[in-house]
Every structure is written in C-alpha cells, then in structure tokens.
Amino acid sequence: MMDINTKVSCKECNHGWENFKNLTEEELNYANKNRFQADFKPGEIILKQGTPSSNAVFLISGMAKIYIEGYDNKRMMVGIAKPRRLIAGPGTYVDERHHYSVAALTDVSACFIKMDVLKELVHRNSKFAEGWLRDISEKALGTFYKFLSHTQKKMHGRLAETLIYLADEIHNSDDYTMLLSRQELGELSGMAKESVVRILKVFSEDKIIEDKCPHIKILKREKLQMISKNG
Amino acid sequence: MMDINTKVSCKECNHGWENFKNLTEEELNYANKNRFQADFKPGEIILKQGTPSSNAVFLISGMAKIYIEGYDNKRMMVGIAKPRRLIAGPGTYVDERHHYSVAALTDVSACFIKMDVLKELVHRNSKFAEGWLRDISEKALGTFYKFLSHTQKKMHGRLAETLIYLADEIHNSDDYTMLLSRQELGELSGMAKESVVRILKVFSEDKIIEDKCPHIKILKREKLQMISKNG
DNA sequence: TTCACGTATTGATATAAGTCAATAAAGAAA
DNA sequence: TTTCTTTATTGACTTATATCAATACGTGAA
Incomplete structure (x- = not known):
C-alpha cells in the first residue's frame, strides 16, 4: 500500500500547496527533507478519523473523498480532495487528531509532511502563517455555506x-x-x-x-x- | 446606539481574547490605540452580514446571537457569542466581508479593533498568528460537529x-x-x-x-x- | 459462458417534520 | 386599568424524505 519513493522535491513540484510559495528556498528544503510519498488504490484509506494528525497530506495526483463517520454508521461526505490543497483538518491546532477520514476514489499519489515541521514554519515565517489562516478560513466558509444549504x-x-x-x-x-x-x-x-x-x-x-x-x-x-x- | 467611551485599556481588561496574552506590552498598546467601544441594547445589530469586516469585535459584557440570513428569509443561528471570544468570522482572510450577522440578546458592551491592526500583529508575532490559527480551528471544528448533528x-x-x-x-x-x-x-x-x-x-x-x-x-x-x- | 456480488432502480409504505390557522398568554404602552 | 402587540401553544393537515423489499443490471472471477 505505501511505497516510499521520493521522486521529486517540493521545489520542483507543480502540484504543491499554494502557500508553499511563501517559503524561502531553505524553508522549502526543510519541508522537503521531512516529506515522504505513498500511493493508494481506489478505496484505500489515506487518513482515518480519530488517529493522530501527525502529518499533513497533499495529493500529487488523483482524487479522494473526505468524510466523517457519524452516528449510527452513517457517513457525511464533506467534499472531494484534489491536488494543490492541504488536507489536514481543523484538529491540527486543537487536539492533534483527525476529525475525518480520507479515502482514495482513484489511483492516488500523496505526500506526507510532518505536522511539527509545518508548525515550525508557522513560527519562522509569518507569510506562511497568514497563508494557512487564509486556507483554513476558505474551508471554514465553504463548510458554513454547505451547512446552510443542507439545513435550508x-x-x-x-x-x-x-x-x-x-x-x-x-x-x-x-x-x-x-x-x-x-x-x-x-x-x-x-x-x-x-x-x-x-x-x-x-x-x-x-x-x-x-x-x-x-x-x-x-x-x-x-x-x-x-x-x-x-x- | 454607539457610544465612544474608552474606559479601560486592553492591558487591564479581564474580558479580552486569550490570544492577546501572546502579545508584548508594546503590541498590546498598539492594539489598544486602535480600539473603540460601543454599547448595544437587546435586539440591536452589532455586525451585519455582507458588510466589510473592517473590525474584529469582542464582547466585554453581555450575550449576542450569531446567525446567518439564509434562503427564503430563514435564519440559521450559528451560536451565541460571549465575552473572551473573537468575533470576526472566516471572511476576514477571504473576502473581507462578514458572512454572518451578530445581534445583542442582552445589554452588550463591545470593543472594536481594526482588522488591519490584527493582521499587522499576525505579521509581527508568530505566537499570535498561531493563537489565531487555533481559534479558527476550534470554531471550524465546532461548526463541523454541529453540521453533523443537524444532518444526522x-x-x-x-x-x-x-x-x-x-x-x-x-x-x-x-x-x-x-x-x-x-x-x-x-x-x-x-x-x-x-x-x-x-x-x-x-x-x-x-x-x-x-x-x-x-x-x-x-x-x-x-x-x-x-x-x-x-x- | 455462467455465477456471484455489489450497485442501481423501482414501488409501496412509514415517519418525521413543516405549515397553517386558531387561540391563549404575556408584556409593553397608553 | 385597558388596549395593543408579540410570543407561545395546540391541533389538524400536508409534504418531504427515509426505509424496506423486490428486482434488474453490470462486471469480474471461474
């Protein structure tokens, strides 16, 4: 399931998170050093709700579904993950747990970067912190409107x-x-x-x-x- | 409705945002200089959905309801605001608009701080940025679970x-x-x-x-x- | 090919929840 | 106090949506 093959570095990657543009070359190298890559087949679980959110995930290729396992074995799908987006979940800065699961819908290639590393970069680089704030905000807003739509x-x-x-x-x-x-x-x-x-x-x-x-x-x-x- | 009376400074205030503890005295003074205060009666609107989110709001005393004006004149109440919590909304870092309205439920005394000032402090102080990340994350997580509950x-x-x-x-x-x-x-x-x-x-x-x-x-x-x- | 299994479709039915209308109660204003 | 207005309560009814059960379809394995 997991295949540790670090083909490309973050620097050359075209599928990366937009917020990585705010990093210096040295900072990007630091992230890259703490990165590993894995491939998944359709149906395979990339992140499991409840487990420690020790890594952030970025898809390099493919699609995955993001869903919450709710009451009574019912699932609520939150959205579909695709490349260029951080998949971390709001648990990172709260209880360091994943609050949803992510499962591959197609063949998926994904990068994992240690959360500690990203948090360290937040300390070092305020542009990066701001970029993350923007990222979380956009997602929160999306959830908000989806909530409204489901309710009304x-x-x-x-x-x-x-x-x-x-x-x-x-x-x-x-x-x-x-x-x-x-x-x-x-x-x-x-x-x-x-x-x-x-x-x-x-x-x-x-x-x-x-x-x-x-x-x-x-x-x-x-x-x-x-x-x-x-x- | 609005009464400009700056009685106390942020430094002495016991009702402030937890994240202000991450600021230096000088930074806190900077925030305080760009603060103004206003009082509201029950029913009065403190923030209106759709208006520019030029200020962050903190309640000093009283309670307010946070709600979205949805489709077909139906309202969805998101929660109740009380002192010690930032009221800014996820729009701040997205489109600089408020995505919900806030109305006083009781007599309310509130502080307004310019959003530009808070954003400036994010640049200067990474602890503060991290605190804000934590704040947004907690709220997003709360919304998430409320969403789940309403759906299921x-x-x-x-x-x-x-x-x-x-x-x-x-x-x-x-x-x-x-x-x-x-x-x-x-x-x-x-x-x-x-x-x-x-x-x-x-x-x-x-x-x-x-x-x-x-x-x-x-x-x-x-x-x-x-x-x-x-x- | 045939079988087996998951997914899709359809119809019948049950249940949850909203709407409407009438009335009662509680506050606010005069 | 009386009147006016808003909010709360109740019952009857409608509608949205889920559930259950039966059947059809599609695809990979043998």
Missing part, C-alpha cells in the same frame, strides 16, 4: 448544487464521468441513495442533465442553478 | 443538544433563564418554532426538564445526554 434547501436543490460543484470544482467541465456511486452522492448531498436515483431520473426526464450511467452531462445549467438556488 | 440527528436529539449547549457553554449551570425565544431556539436547533414547543413539552412531561417559561432546569442530565446522542 430541499433535496432537489442540494443534489443540483452537488452536480454543479462536481462540474465546477472537480472536473472543470459540464460533461464528466461520475466518480461517486449513488450511495456516495447521497452522502455528499445529505440524502438516501434511493432519493439520489429518483431525483436524477427527474432531472434526466426534464432534459436538465443527460445521465448515461457513469457519465453526466449538464444540459441546462441555468435551470440547474435555479433549482440549486430555490430548491 | 432527529429533532429531539438536536434540541436536547441545544439545551445542554446552553447549560454548559453559556450559563455554566443546569438551571438557567432562557435567553432565546422559541423561534430563536428553533433557528439554533434547525427546526420550526412549533416543533420546539412540542418537544419541550414532551421533555417536561417526562420530567427530564422543568420549563417555567423563561426558566429552564435540567432535571435528568443523563437522559438528556442520551437523547442528544441517540436522537
């Missing part, structure tokens, strides 16, 4: 929102191969898998999307956005 | 949770005067006001709480916790 929108609106999220944030296209099962789409949109199936059927019948099972194509984006907004 | 628990569980939250985090007692109307309790617990009334009645009938209208007394804490957990 009905199922149709939430699923429309999810389809748009996948198009805009994950695939950068209105025409994509669905990474997620109906079950997982439900976990991401806060509904039962059967509800996902039923609503997708309605969207298809109304020619708002085309759904050739693993392929999704958004046909009427405005209409989908309207459903997302008012639903 | 049923109404009884959510209301039980809210009653315990008010006892533990706000009043430090199982016997307290309810700050919130039924409507507001609903906004905080994610349900209609009528549902709040009905469930409170059930809790009363089951002798889990005593509800002499503005006064709430938790009689069977274990039972309430069980409902909160399994509900």
Whole structure:
C-alpha cells in the first residue's frame, strides 16, 4: 500500500500547496527533507478519523473523498480532495487528531509532511502563517455555506448544487464521468441513495442533465442553478 | 446606539481574547490605540452580514446571537457569542466581508479593533498568528460537529443538544433563564418554532426538564445526554 | 459462458417534520 | 386599568424524505 519513493522535491513540484510559495528556498528544503510519498488504490484509506494528525497530506495526483463517520454508521461526505490543497483538518491546532477520514476514489499519489515541521514554519515565517489562516478560513466558509444549504434547501436543490460543484470544482467541465456511486452522492448531498436515483431520473426526464450511467452531462445549467438556488 | 467611551485599556481588561496574552506590552498598546467601544441594547445589530469586516469585535459584557440570513428569509443561528471570544468570522482572510450577522440578546458592551491592526500583529508575532490559527480551528471544528448533528440527528436529539449547549457553554449551570425565544431556539436547533414547543413539552412531561417559561432546569442530565446522542 | 456480488432502480409504505390557522398568554404602552 | 402587540401553544393537515423489499443490471472471477 505505501511505497516510499521520493521522486521529486517540493521545489520542483507543480502540484504543491499554494502557500508553499511563501517559503524561502531553505524553508522549502526543510519541508522537503521531512516529506515522504505513498500511493493508494481506489478505496484505500489515506487518513482515518480519530488517529493522530501527525502529518499533513497533499495529493500529487488523483482524487479522494473526505468524510466523517457519524452516528449510527452513517457517513457525511464533506467534499472531494484534489491536488494543490492541504488536507489536514481543523484538529491540527486543537487536539492533534483527525476529525475525518480520507479515502482514495482513484489511483492516488500523496505526500506526507510532518505536522511539527509545518508548525515550525508557522513560527519562522509569518507569510506562511497568514497563508494557512487564509486556507483554513476558505474551508471554514465553504463548510458554513454547505451547512446552510443542507439545513435550508430541499433535496432537489442540494443534489443540483452537488452536480454543479462536481462540474465546477472537480472536473472543470459540464460533461464528466461520475466518480461517486449513488450511495456516495447521497452522502455528499445529505440524502438516501434511493432519493439520489429518483431525483436524477427527474432531472434526466426534464432534459436538465443527460445521465448515461457513469457519465453526466449538464444540459441546462441555468435551470440547474435555479433549482440549486430555490430548491 | 454607539457610544465612544474608552474606559479601560486592553492591558487591564479581564474580558479580552486569550490570544492577546501572546502579545508584548508594546503590541498590546498598539492594539489598544486602535480600539473603540460601543454599547448595544437587546435586539440591536452589532455586525451585519455582507458588510466589510473592517473590525474584529469582542464582547466585554453581555450575550449576542450569531446567525446567518439564509434562503427564503430563514435564519440559521450559528451560536451565541460571549465575552473572551473573537468575533470576526472566516471572511476576514477571504473576502473581507462578514458572512454572518451578530445581534445583542442582552445589554452588550463591545470593543472594536481594526482588522488591519490584527493582521499587522499576525505579521509581527508568530505566537499570535498561531493563537489565531487555533481559534479558527476550534470554531471550524465546532461548526463541523454541529453540521453533523443537524444532518444526522432527529429533532429531539438536536434540541436536547441545544439545551445542554446552553447549560454548559453559556450559563455554566443546569438551571438557567432562557435567553432565546422559541423561534430563536428553533433557528439554533434547525427546526420550526412549533416543533420546539412540542418537544419541550414532551421533555417536561417526562420530567427530564422543568420549563417555567423563561426558566429552564435540567432535571435528568443523563437522559438528556442520551437523547442528544441517540436522537 | 455462467455465477456471484455489489450497485442501481423501482414501488409501496412509514415517519418525521413543516405549515397553517386558531387561540391563549404575556408584556409593553397608553 | 385597558388596549395593543408579540410570543407561545395546540391541533389538524400536508409534504418531504427515509426505509424496506423486490428486482434488474453490470462486471469480474471461474
């Protein structure tokens, strides 16, 4: 499962965290020295909720799902991780535990950097600290609005929102191969898998999307956005 | 509404943000120089969603509700603000806008400190930056678990949770005067006001709480916790 | 190919929770 | 005090959504 092969250094890496740009060459080398790399197959768990958050994770390639294991064995998917984003979770500065799990959706190559090292860099470099503050803030804001949407929108609106999220944030296209099962789409949109199936059927019948099972194509984006907004 | 009376300095203040302890005397003076104070009556708005987040707010005394104005004029209450906590919101480092409103629940005395000043202090003092990271992280984690609870628990569980939250985090007692109307309790617990009334009645009938209208007394804490957990 | 297993789909049904409308109670103002 | 206004309560009803059960589909292993 884990394959320690340090091919590239952080300096040459194009998939790194934006905030690494705030580091000096020496600081970046320091991070790089404390980095190791591992590959995962679809379904494999990269981070497990409850374990010590001793490392930050960055995906070099592939996608992974971020989810909380909640009450009664129900899962809540928080979002989808992709390269160039820190995966650390808000536990880092609170109790040094992961508060969610991360599992590969595709083949994934990931870098692990010791959390102590990143925390040390926060001390040394205030630009880096500020960058991290910005990063956490963006994510917190995202969670906030997702919370609002789950609390106040009905199922149709939430699923429309999810389809748009996948198009805009994950695939950068209105025409994509669905990474997620109906079950997982439900976990991401806060509904039962059967509800996902039923609503997708309605969207298809109304020619708002085309759904050739693993392929999704958004046909009427405005209409989908309207459903997302008012639903 | 606003009364510019700078009575005490940050240095002598006992109600300040924990993170101010990380500042040197000189830095604290710098913050203090850029501070102003204002008083609010119950119902008055301290911060309005959508406005520029040019100032951080700290309550010196009193309580306020933090809420998002969502879709369809529905409100979602995020929590209750009390002294010793930063009220700034995750917008600070993203788009410099407030993403929620804050309104006084009681008489409130509040300090405003220019956000630019706090950001400047982040640059100067990495301990302070780290303290802020910790602060944001704690809040994000809180939001996370509230999100989970709203998504996965049923109404009884959510209301039980809210009653315990008010006892533990706000009043430090199982016997307290309810700050919130039924409507507001609903906004905080994610349900209609009528549902709040009905469930409170059930809790009363089951002798889990005593509800002499503005006064709430938790009689069977274990039972309430069980409902909160399994509900 | 056939089998086995997970996933998707569909329909029937149960349950949770919101909405509406009427009334009661509690405060605030005159 | 009386009146006015807001908030709380209650019951009847509607709607959203989950659950359960049966069946179909799809894919990899043998």
